[in-house]
Amino acid sequence: MADLKVLIADDEPGMRLALREVLRSRCQVTEASDGREAIALLEAQAFDLVVTDVRMPEATGLEVLAKATALPQGPAVIVMTAFATIDDAVSAMRSGAADYLIKPFSADVAIEAIERAARRRTESRRAEAAGSGAASKRTPPQTHPLIAEDPAMRSTIEFVEAIADSEATVLITGESGAGKEIIARHIHRRSRRSAGPFVAVNCAALPETLLESELFGFEKGAFTGAVQSRPGKFELASGGTILLDEISEMPMSLQAKLLRVLQERTIDPIGARQPVQVDIRVLATSNRDMMAAVESGQFRQDLFYRLNVIGVEIPPLRERPRDIEPLALYFARKHAVRNGRPVPRLSEEVLAHLAGQRWPGNVRELENFVERAVLLTRGEVMTPDDLRLSARCGATPMGASTRGGQETVPVTLAEMERKMIVTTLRDTGGNRTRAAEILGVSVRTIRNKIHEYGLKEAV
Ligand SMILES: Nc1ncnc2c1ncn2[C@@H]1O[C@H](COP(=O)(O)OP(=O)(O)OP(=O)(O)O)[C@@H](O)[C@H]1O
Ligand SMILES: [Mg+2]
Incomplete structure (x- = not known):
């Protein structure tokens, strides 16, 4: 220097x-x-x-x-x-x-x-x-947790880095699996609160009353079963950042309470006599159109404006095609190492195939796809053949409609599950151990499911 x-x-x-x-x-x-x-x-x-x-x-x-x-x-x-x-x-x-x-x-x-x-x-x-960059780009990033090479994603990241160390509330929107949470964590890491906690709460995962006690905590005796007082996530996040994941799903009654938190930085634990001061930065995510939720009366407009002080939209993976290859290489390495296998190279055809998909489930879908393909790759190089199976449960080709289409789409989770098990068993020639490995479940689960769905003859 x-x-x-x-x-x-x-x-x-x-x-x-x-x-x-x-x-x-x-x-x-x-x-x-x-x-x-x-x-x-x-x-x-x-x-x-x-x-x-x-x-x-x-x-x-x-x-x-x-x-x-x-x-x-x-x-x-x-x-x-x-x-x-x-x-x-x-x-x-x-x-x-x-x-x-x-x-x-x-x-x-x-x-x-x-x-x-x-x-x-x-x-x-x-x-x-080092040259044209092609060679260096092929080298998978070693431990880089946040991959972004496409200009669309680079500018998103530059933007969030620029606002990371303000105290402003940020609303991160984007399709499912696009990387909203990973961006939220990045904002926290780059903020002045990075030494403090990062606490994520999924607002869609819990019914209203549970979500309320989860967020706000409760005093001993506040309700039957509250034998001990417990701090809520807002208190646990004090000094750091709280991520309210899937905020659009928050029930109306809690939206009012959240508004108070944002305005006054105080919370009222259930059954408490005194409000509690909290020192938090609030980040929120949504994969729904929040404006539409406001217009249809499902989301409070005043709360929306409070949350959307800074809005960040994560582009879907199909709109940042140059991220596909580095992400695929990174996931191939990650899952090979995790499964104790040699890291496969990805053939040109495989890369071209990945680049041609629409990825409606975005980065998460790509990761799952590559993980399955890694498990199926036997040689040093991953070839289109290794993708065959993975593709059965995976992406929609570019240009094809996400919904409908020629194939009959399973309508229930059980049907989907049944279909995946049948396909996987067929592709592994009825090898249950291999099918279990590919689907990421135990052999016992596969056996039970075969029984449950009466698949004995089907495979
Ligand atoms: N740019 C990236 N680099 C590396 N990994 C990524 C990237 N984006 C997403 N991922 C990984 O993809 C998965 C999905 O990302 P994340 O959970 O952040 O998406 P999300 O938008 O919050 O999804 P959902 O709407 O379903 O909650 C995670 O495992 C995450 O680590
Ligand atoms: Mg998420």
């Missing part, structure tokens, strides 16, 4: 001085006192990194950013802005800034951001130098 050339641009001399003091021993620092001077310096010299204020005389930080990103081999840019003007940070991130700092910030925070930006810049230089 010592040979890193950094340009600091800020019209406040105090800010420049502070940054210079922090960076002096670590990098070579040059200063500009307004935007125009910064741009002139960028034209005249090569820098690795620019740390710039957004609101400056002569030219803004966003203009400095535009100049920097237009330069071949240009520097990485970190913008600085006040909390009140967080919108500037969001626009800067969208225009290619590496990171942003909210004023006032500590020396540690600045150093960390600068080191991170410098590291990323070195890595991307190295990747560029």
